[in-house]
Amino acid sequence: MEQTAQGRDLDPLLHDMSGIALLYVEDEKDARDMVGKMLVMNYPNLKLYSAENGAVGLELYREHCPDIVMTDINMPVMDGIRMSREIKSINHEAPIVAITAHSDTSYLLNAIEIGIHHYVLKPINYDELFGVIDRILQQIMLKRLVGEQNRRIRESERQLAGAQRIAHLGSWQWVLFDGSMSWSDELFRICGLEPSTIPASHQAFLDRIHPQDREYIRKSLQEAMDNRHPVGVHFCRIVRPDGSIRVLRIEAEVMLDGKGEPESVIGTSHDVTELKRSEEKIRSLTDELERRVIQRTSLLQSTIKELESFSYVVSHDLRAPVARLEGFCRALIEDGGDCPNFICRGYAERAEEVVRQIKRIIDAFNDLGHYSRCRLVIEEIDLSVVVRGISDRLSRSMPERVVEFVVEDNLVVNGDARLLRIAMEQLLGNAWKFTAKKAGARIEFGCSVQSGILVYFVRDNGAGFNMKYVEKLFKPFQTIHSPGEYNWNGTAIGLATVHSIILRHGGRIWAEGEVDKGATFYFTLEKNPESGTLLENNEKNNSL
Amino acid sequence: MEDRYVLLIEDNADDAFLAKRVIGKVFSDKIILARDGEEASDLLKKMAGDATHKRIRLVLLDLKLPKISGIEVLQTIRTTPVLRDLPVVVLTSSDNDLDQERCKELGILDYLYKPLTADSLQRLFNPNKDA
Numbered sequence: 001m002e003q004t005a006q007g008r009d010l011d012p013l014l015h016d017m018s019g020i021a022l023l024y025v026e027d028e029k030d031a032r033d034m035v036g037k038m039l040v041m042n043y044p045n046l047k048l049y050s051a052e053n054g055a056v057g058l059e060l061y062r063e064h065c066p067d068i069v070m071t072d073i074n075m076p077v078m079d080g081i082r083m084s085r086e087i088k089s090i091n092h093e094a095p096i097v098a099i100t101a102h103s104d105t106s107y108l109l110n111a112i113e114i115g116i117h118h119y120v121l122k123p124i125n126y127d128e129l130f131g132v133i134d135r136i137l138q139q140i141m142l143k144r145l146v147g148e149q150n151r152r153i154r155e156s157e158r159q160l161a162g163a164q165r166i167a168h169l170g171s172w173q174w175v176l177f178d179g180s181m182s183w184s185d186e187l188f189r190i191c192g193l194e195p196s197t198i199p200a201s202h203q204a205f206l207d208r209i210h211p212q213d214r215e216y217i218r219k220s221l222q223e224a225m226d227n228r229h230p231v232g233v234h235f236c237r238i239v240r241p242d243g244s245i246r247v248l249r250i251e252a253e254v255m256l257d258g259k260g261e262p263e264s265v266i267g268t269s270h271d272v273t274e275l276k277r278s279e280e281k282i283r284s285l286t287d288e289l290e291r292r293v294i295q296r297t298s299l300l301q302s303t304i305k306e307l308e309s310f311s312y313v314v315s316h317d318l319r320a321p322v323a324r325l326e327g328f329c330r331a332l333i334e335d336g337g338d339c340p341n342f343i344c345r346g347y348a349e350r351a352e353e354v355v356r357q358i359k360r361i362i363d364a365f366n367d368l369g370h371y372s373r374c375r376l377v378i379e380e381i382d383l384s385v386v387v388r389g390i391s392d393r394l395s396r397s398m399p400e401r402v403v404e405f406v407v408e409d410n411l412v413v414n415g416d417a418r419l420l421r422i423a424m425e426q427l428l429g430n431a432w433k434f435t436a437k438k439a440g441a442r443i444e445f446g447c448s449v450q451s452g453i454l455v456y457f458v459r460d461n462g463a464g465f466n467m468k469y470v471e472k473l474f475k476p477f478q479t480i481h482s483p484g485e486y487n488w489n490g491t492a493i494g495l496a497t498v499h500s501i502i503l504r505h506g507g508r509i510w511a512e513g514e515v516d517k518g519a520t521f522y523f524t525l526e527k528n529p530e531s532g533t534l535l536e537n538n539e540k541n542n543s544l
Numbered sequence: 545m546e547d548r549y550v551l552l553i554e555d556n557a558d559d560a561f562l563a564k565r566v567i568g569k570v571f572s573d574k575i576i577l578a579r580d581g582e583e584a585s586d587l588l589k590k591m592a593g594d595a596t597h598k599r600i601r602l603v604l605l606d607l608k609l610p611k612i613s614g615i616e617v618l619q620t621i622r623t624t625p626v627l628r629d630l631p632v633v634v635l636t637s638s639d640n641d642l643d644q645e646r647c648k649e650l651g652i653l654d655y656l657y658k659p660l661t662a663d664s665l666q667r668l669f670n671p672n673k674d675a
Contacts, residue, residue, distance in 0.1 A: 063552075205558070315638075316637075316638040316640070317638075317640050319637040319658075320556070320559075320608075320638070320658070322638040323559075323637040323657065323658035323659050324556070324558045324559060324562065324658070324659065326658075326659050327558075327559075327562035327658065327659030328558075328562065330659060330661070331562065331565060
């Protein structure tokens with residue numbers, strides 16, 4: 001316990017006296033100063049107003065409304081009794097302490113009549129005075145505390161009501177022994193009623209519920225009570241007096257008494273009508289979306305079918321006339337040898353070469369379609385071994401060429417062995433081809449980690465390419481080298497094939513190059529090929 | 545020795561012309577042309593009837609034929625006892641795996657791509673020549 005300057009124990013209630021004011025009225029200056037000093041010493045946080053007579057005291061009271069009035073009785077201008085009467089007329093509850101030398105009953109009766117409940121006799125015994133003031137202070141503090149609590153309760157009630165109103169969430173309590181029920185204001189409003197306009201009861205609650213849902217809710221509440229388990233979440237419709245229907249989400253709990261017997265059910269009723277409407281809307285939008293997806297898909301499918309039939313025409317139907325053309329070219333070359341115009345044979349030979357070119361394109365076109373549609377057989381493949389096999393074969397094919405192959409070991413991937421071999425053959429074949437004119441040719445295969453992803457690469461120091469053509473690299477039938485350059489007579493489909501194969505493996509492929517410095521082809525492979533990235537990449541790179 | 549025949553079953557006039565030209569370079573046989581599957585089937589039945597089928601050295605069969613397809617003609621040949629052993633070479637311009645498989649099941653001498661060349665025809669009868 002805290003102690004005052006006087007060494008008295010201070011009630012914990014009186015710890016915080018800030019804001020409490022005391023008006024002291026006394027006509028004798030010495031007494032006023034002395035008592036005033038003692039008060040300030042004993043109650044350091046007390047705000048003290050002093051006055052020399054009742055009139056001045058009343059003036060100060062009017063101005064500051066102090067919490068306690070302490071007054072002498074016999075004073076000039078206006079005595080303590082008259083001032084007290086005036087103060088009481090302003091604030092009936094104002095605590096007034098009379099300090100008086102008079103002990104005669106007429107004064108006392110007068111004082112009691114006015115409502116002065118406290119006396120201290122002159123000469124002042126300070127213990128007695130402080131005892132009186134302490135009691136008054138205790139009452140004031142108690143009143144303040146209660147007032148504060150009430151204010152808080154009112155505030156949280158207001159907040160709760162506001163929250164319920166905003167959330168359209170009503171609450172209720174059903175007391176079992178008398179069947180009475182209390183509803184929050186919002187529950188009334190949810191039911192389409194002004195608060196407290198009908199007697200709240202369990203039956204009234206059930207009556208609001210749509211007839212088709214009523215029995216279900218009644219049963220759910222009863223079962224929860226019988227089994228002492230939470231009511232859980234239930235949806236039901238209620239009918240408002242105007243006939244409109246709202247959807248409620250009801251959630252409740254059974255409260256047990258000390259003996260474990262059900263005492264009451266406390267619950268919430270949430271108006272989820274708008275939510276349900278939104279759900280409906282979302283559902284119908286989803287349906288609409290699905291319908292559109294189906295529509296688009298069937299459109300796409302028919303487009304794909306058309307494309308497939310187109311490629312069938314190219315790869316099958318076109319072959320017959322091309323073969324015919326080839327046959328006639330051969331006939332021309334074989335039978336036209338006696339033609340006096342020597343140049344005819346040359347033309348026939350060139351025409352035959354053109355036909356072969358057409359056949360290569362048809363084959364390439366066919367292969368490209370095949371690689372992007374065929375079934376993948378996924379297995380573990382050591383790409384390093386594959387690459388070494390290809391590099392050995394390339395070296396043997398032209399023993400006169402000196403090319404340094406640098407192959408990183410143990411690059412094991414998951415993929416289709418046949419397709420990945422085709423892709424690697426293409427990439428290494430390109431590197432081989434475009435380093436043909438390079439002294440100290442070097443071809444490298446390896447792997448690095450970029451942003452946590454394994455990136456494989458084939459790098460050469462050959463002819464390279466201008467980065468402004470990089471977009472063209474992976475597109476079928478587009479070239480950046482002139483025919484004849486680097487013995488190139490292909491179909492410009494090699495890198496498109498690689499692209500297609502890498503896409504099938506859920507990966508990405510890109511290239512970097514510089515003219516006469518070399519080219520690097522980077523690619524990634526998905527751990528589980530044909531997972532989602534395939535689609536994504538197909539969308540990004542619609543070059544196929 | 546009696547004349548031998550090469551039976552060419554081909555609907556396209558150009559292809560028939562080209563094939564005849566090459567056959568003529570390799571064999572001095574008489575070339576009989578059937579222009580669709582029905583005509584070929586009828587002809588084969590007739591030849592089986594008067595036993596002239598024995599003089600057929602080779603059947604060159606296109607697969608894409610009007611009315612009755614080449615595969616059906618091949619089936620007829622393989623299911624007709626007297627014709628069963630006729631050497632048939634399929635001549636096609638498309639590489640349909642299913643067709644090729646079916647033909648091999650039924651039994652063919654070879655599956656050749658158009659245009660027919662003298663080399664490939666000679667190789668059929670002298671397989672070791674170029675080996």
